[in-house]
Each structure stands twice: as C-alpha cells, then as structure tokens.
Amino acid sequence: MKVRDIAHARAGDKGDVSNLSLIAYRIDDFALLERHVTAERVQAHFAGIVHGGVQRYSLPGLGALNFVMHGALGGGVTRSLALDAHGKSLSSALLDIDIDIDLD
Incomplete structure (x- = not known):
C-alpha cells in the first residue's frame, strides 16, 4: 500500500528547510x-533533492510524524530555479512511499 492510503500530509517551508x-x-x-x-x-x-539531514519527530497523541528536511529547496523557494519544488510538492511525493504490510 502507499502511505497516502492511511495518511495525509501537510507542508511548510522556510528558507532551504522543508517541514x-x-x-x-x-x-x-x-x-x-x-x-x-x-x-x-x-x-x-x-x-x-534533499542535500542535508532529515530529522523525524513523533507526535503519537496526534497520530502524526513530522520531518524536517535541511537543504531541500534549492537554496529556498525564492532562489530555486526548480518549478514548484517547495513543500507542498514534496508532501505529495512523501505520500507515494510504499508500505509492505506483509512485514508486520
């Protein structure tokens, strides 16, 4: 299954960091x-795409995971030459990760 089958995503970005x-x-x-x-x-x-570290924060009370990705936006949304490479596009791509539930 895809992550999108069991979750939705939200995104934010500041400078060259995507959240x-x-x-x-x-x-x-x-x-x-x-x-x-x-x-x-x-x-x-x-x-x-992500040229820095990725940190994960778990929020079990909300049923959520938060990922802070450094060096993810080509220098920042206003500096990047990439078309629409900011957080909203990355959150959609995150939902495309496969989960193999047979391993559980």
Missing part, C-alpha cells in the same frame, strides 16, 4: 507509519 507532516487518518494506523516511515527512508526517498 513535512504525515497525519494518520485513523489513530490505529499511526504505529504502521511510525514503523515504516523513518528519517532514513524519507532521506532515501528524496535522494537528489
């Missing part, structure tokens, strides 16, 4: 997100 949040539709699916959507996996998913 993405995944929020489970159902609190019961939060553990699945937490187990499979790691900082390392997000960094690998955005290889070639």
Whole structure:
C-alpha cells in the first residue's frame, strides 16, 4: 500500500528547510507509519533533492510524524530555479512511499 492510503500530509517551508507532516487518518494506523516511515527512508526517498539531514519527530497523541528536511529547496523557494519544488510538492511525493504490510 502507499502511505497516502492511511495518511495525509501537510507542508511548510522556510528558507532551504522543508517541514513535512504525515497525519494518520485513523489513530490505529499511526504505529504502521511510525514503523515504516523513518528519517532514513524519507532521506532515501528524496535522494537528489534533499542535500542535508532529515530529522523525524513523533507526535503519537496526534497520530502524526513530522520531518524536517535541511537543504531541500534549492537554496529556498525564492532562489530555486526548480518549478514548484517547495513543500507542498514534496508532501505529495512523501505520500507515494510504499508500505509492505506483509512485514508486520
């Protein structure tokens, strides 16, 4: 399944940092997100786009994960030559990660 099957995303950006949040539709699916959507996996998913570190913050009371991605916006939204490469586009791409539920 895709992450988008069990969660939605929100995004924000400031300078060259993209801040993405995944929020489970159902609190019961939060553990699945937490187990499979790691900082390392997000960094690998955005290889070639994110040139700095990725930090993950867990918000279990909200059923959410927050990812702070440094060096993700080509110097910043107003400096980047990329077309629409800011947080909203990245949050949509984050929802495209595959989760293999057979491993659970």
